[in-house]
Amino acid sequence: MVRITEGKAAIEIPKQPVTRKAEAFYNPEMEYQRDITMSALRVFGNGKDMYVCDPLAGTGIRSLRMAAEVPGVKSILANDMSESAFAVLKKNIINARIKDTEIYVSNRHARDIFQENMNAFDFIDIDPFGSPIGFLTVSASSLKNRALFAATATDTGALCGAFPKTCLNRYSIKSFKTDFFKEVGIRTLITAVMTEMAEEGVSFEPMYSHANHYFRVIGITRRSAKKTAEQRKLVKDIYYCSMCLFRSAGSAGKCPECGSNLNAIGPLWTGKIIDRAFCRKMLNDLESNGYKKTKELSMALEDGDSPFFYDLHKLYNLTKKTPQKIRDVIGCLEENGFKATRTYLSGTGIRTEAPYGKIINCL
Numbered sequence: 001m002v003r004i005t006e007g008k009a010a011i012e013i014p015k016q017p018v019t020r021k022a023e024a025f026y027n028p029e030m031e032y033q034r035d036i037t038m039s040a041l042r043v044f045g046n047g048k049d050m051y052v053c054d055p056l057a058g059t060g061i062r063s064l065r066m067a068a069e070v071p072g073v074k075s076i077l078a079n080d081m082s083e084s085a086f087a088v089l090k091k092n093i094i095n096a097r098i099k100d101t102e103i104y105v106s107n108r109h110a111r112d113i114f115q116e117n118m119n120a121f122d123f124i125d126i127d128p129f130g131s132p133i134g135f136l137t138v139s140a141s142s143l144k145n146r147a148l149f150a151a152t153a154t155d156t157g158a159l160c161g162a163f164p165k166t167c168l169n170r171y172s173i174k175s176f177k178t179d180f181f182k183e184v185g186i187r188t189l190i191t192a193v194m195t196e197m198a199e200e201g202v203s204f205e206p207m208y209s210h211a212n213h214y215f216r217v218i219g220i221t222r223r224s225a226k227k228t229a230e231q232r233k234l235v236k237d238i239y240y241c242s243m244c245l246f247r248s249a250g251s252a253g254k255c256p257e258c259g260s261n262l263n264a265i266g267p268l269w270t271g272k273i274i275d276r277a278f279c280r281k282m283l284n285d286l287e288s289n290g291y292k293k294t295k296e297l298s299m300a301l302e303d304g305d306s307p308f309f310y311d312l313h314k315l316y317n318l319t320k321k322t323p324q325k326i327r328d329v330i331g332c333l334e335e336n337g338f339k340a341t342r343t344y345l346s347g348t349g350i351r352t353e354a355p356y357g358k359i360i361n362c363l
């Protein structure tokens with residue numbers, strides 16, 4: 001066995017490679033994702049009593065961290081369907097001797113956990129292998145009236161448009177490779193969470209979304225038919241020209257810039273993918289805990305809201321103009337009266353509401 005410490009928790013896991021076939025899956029590269037989750041839960045809970053469900057718990061690292069790092073977590077249901085993972089999970093929970101939080105362990109299909117715990121949890125964290133799609137609708141009824149909900153997806157190729165058929169089959173969303181593929185991935189995942197939860201009359205408002213070798217969304221859910229219906233209005237088709245990179249939420253037909261055919265992507269969530277007030281609280285929370293990896297969150301706070309960002313490399317390749325510094329292009333757009341920012345989703349991206357022609361002029 002190997003001893004691992006992460007955050008304020010410690011676990012023991014079998015010596016094993018990081019693959020799905022591991023006896024109990026632990027991925028050190030997901031530490032940042034768990035760090036962000038702890039902060040989001042602290043901000044959401046603000047010290048109040050919370051009942052939490054970790055339905056795909058693996059080794060138990062996430063549950064143990066929540067118990068040790070989030071004030072107010074009264075009870076955690078840590079579950080894993082795999083017998084070998086459950087054995088490791090149970091041992092880790094027992095060995096940790098947690099005092100202030102009750103941790104229950106179980107070895108069931110996550111679906112059964114949700115069906116038996118209606119309206120029970122302040123937070124559910126869906127952290128599966130691959131896609132979370134099969135867990136979304138079933139988990140909605142387990143959430144309290146207002147709750148925090150997080151989902152990870154590692155089927156990045158399907159989400160970001162590299163595998164359009166898989167995306168259509170799995171998420172019912174038309175997609176293909178674009179210059180803003182990370183944003184397509186995030187918005188596809190958010191749309192999937194919203195659509196699946198809407199079946200249970202539950203809305204999902206994104207608080208923080210990020211893209212690395214996985215996509216991850218964290219948001220606040222509410223049992224509200226009105227809010228759910230309002231959100232649906234912002235789920236739309238986007239029209240994109242693969243020839244000149246023009247895009248708009250307008251209508252199908254020919255590209256107004258180059259006359260090529262526009263292709264539809266969607267329907268996709270076009271509203272905010274982060275909540276600035278919530279993220280500012282997360283940043284304060286992380287900084288006050290002495291946490292150093294806050295660059296992505298700080299950049300997200302500076303990013304704009306309008307979908308979708310442009311990739312400057314792609315635009316320069318296309319126009320054959322001499323590449324300028326990102327800050328100069330942003331400066332030019334601002335001088336022309338348009339809001340323009342970098343984006344936390346890509347080092348070469350800019351986000352602006354300026355019309356296509358103005359962007360090309362500023363290159």
Ligand SMILES: C[S@@+](CC[C@H](N)C(=O)[O-])C[C@H]1O[C@@H](n2cnc3c(N)ncnc32)[C@H](O)[C@@H]1O
Pocket residue numbers: 024025026027030034055056057058059060061062079080081082085108109110111127128129
């Ligand atoms: C990516 S791992 C979880 C990692 C863990 N959340 C962490 O932060 O380290 C996914 C886990 O879900 C479990 N699992 C897969 N399908 C399941 C299901 N339908 N119900 C319960 N557990 C399931 C697997 O056995 C595996 O341990």
Ligand SMILES: [Zn+2]
Pocket residue numbers: 241242243244245246255256257258259260
């Ligand atoms: Zn075009």
